[in-house]
Amino acid sequence: AQSVAQPEDQVNVAEGNPLTVKCTYSVSGNPYLFWYVQYPNRGLQFLLKYITGDNLVKGSYGFEAEFNKSQTSFHLKKPSALVSDSALYFCAVRDIGDDKIIFGKGTRLHILP
Amino acid sequence: DTGVSQNPRHKITKRGQNVTFRCDPISEHNRLYWYRQTLGQGPEFLTYFQNEAQLEKSRLLSDRFSAERPKGSFSTLEIQRTEQGDSAMYLCASTLGVPNEKLFFGSGTQLSVL
Numbered sequence: 334a335q336s337v338a339q340p341e342d343q344v345n346v347a348e349g350n351p352l353t354v355k356c357t358y359s360v361s362g363n364p365y366l367f368w369y370v371q372y373p374n375r376g377l378q379f380l381l382k383y384i385t386g387d388n389l390v391k392g393s394y395g396f397e398a399e400f401n402k403s404q405t406s407f408h409l410k411k412p413s414a415l416v417s418d419s420a421l422y423f424c425a426v427r428d429i430g431d432d433k434i435i436f437g438k439g440t441r442l443h444i445l446p
Numbered sequence: 447d448t449g450v451s452q453n454p455r456h457k458i459t460k461r462g463q464n465v466t467f468r469c470d471p472i473s474e475h476n477r478l479y480w481y482r483q484t485l486g487q488g489p490e491f492l493t494y495f496q497n498e499a500q501l502e503k504s505r506l507l508s509d510r511f512s513a514e515r516p517k518g519s520f521s522t523l524e525i526q527r528t529e530q531g532d533s534a535m536y537l538c539a540s541t542l543g544v545p546n547e548k549l550f551f552g553s554g555t556q557l558s559v560l
Contacts, residue, residue, distance in 0.1 A: 339488075365547055367547070367549075369549070369551075376537075376551045376552060376553045376554065377489070377537070377539075377549075377551040378551075379548045379549060379550075382547055382548065384547060423488050423489070427547070432477060432494060432496065432501060432502070432543070433491055433494060433502055434479065434491070434549065435491055436481070436488040436489045436490075436491075437488050438487055438488045439486070439487065439488045
């Protein structure tokens with residue numbers, strides 16, 4: 334069965350600094366990987382996905398993520414954080430051959446002005 | 447698209463009562479998912495549909511939970527004999543699937559069991 338781990342409950346970054354939110358996964362086959370964001374009192378929104386191809390994928394709001402098969406990781410990154418990036422971020426995985434999409438517990442990103 | 451719609455937005459019920467939630471997915475989306483989310487946690491998978499077929503149900507889901515998607519359009523999630531532990535946000539999401547794979551979420555139904 335597939336699973337996702339987000340090891341950090343909260344990440345604090347100063348505005349303008351680079352940010353990384355960590356995610357590792359476990360699947361029996363090849364993964365589809367996703368990042369979603371949840372702003373206060375808002376629904377979950379898609380940020381980016383890895384299906385196949387380039388290991389570095391770019392998404393909304395300047396975010397990107399790097400797929401690393403050997404480390405089974407899919408960390409979310411942004412070169413320069415904005416206060417408006419403060420939100421709850423969820424990593425998710427789908428195992429090819431299984432339509433079920435599993436989410437991690439989430440990481441709260443706090444950008445300090 | 448008009449987005450994924452969930453009704454009601456909030457539901458307060460007494461323990462032991464039955465509740466039913468409705469989800470209207472984006473019209474051309476063939477896959478529909480139900481998740482449960484509690485405060486500060488990630489969405490927990492409950493079940494999903496490919497068109498009208500319910501293809502998987504979480505092993506964590508008790509027999510008190512049932513979901514349907516007649517005609518492959520809207521879906522309903524029913525909880526029978528509610529318990530206080532059922533209090534959560536119930537989320538619905540839909541997608542076209544491969545190759546897009548992007549889930550579109552509704553705003554959820556917040557259930558409070560007193």
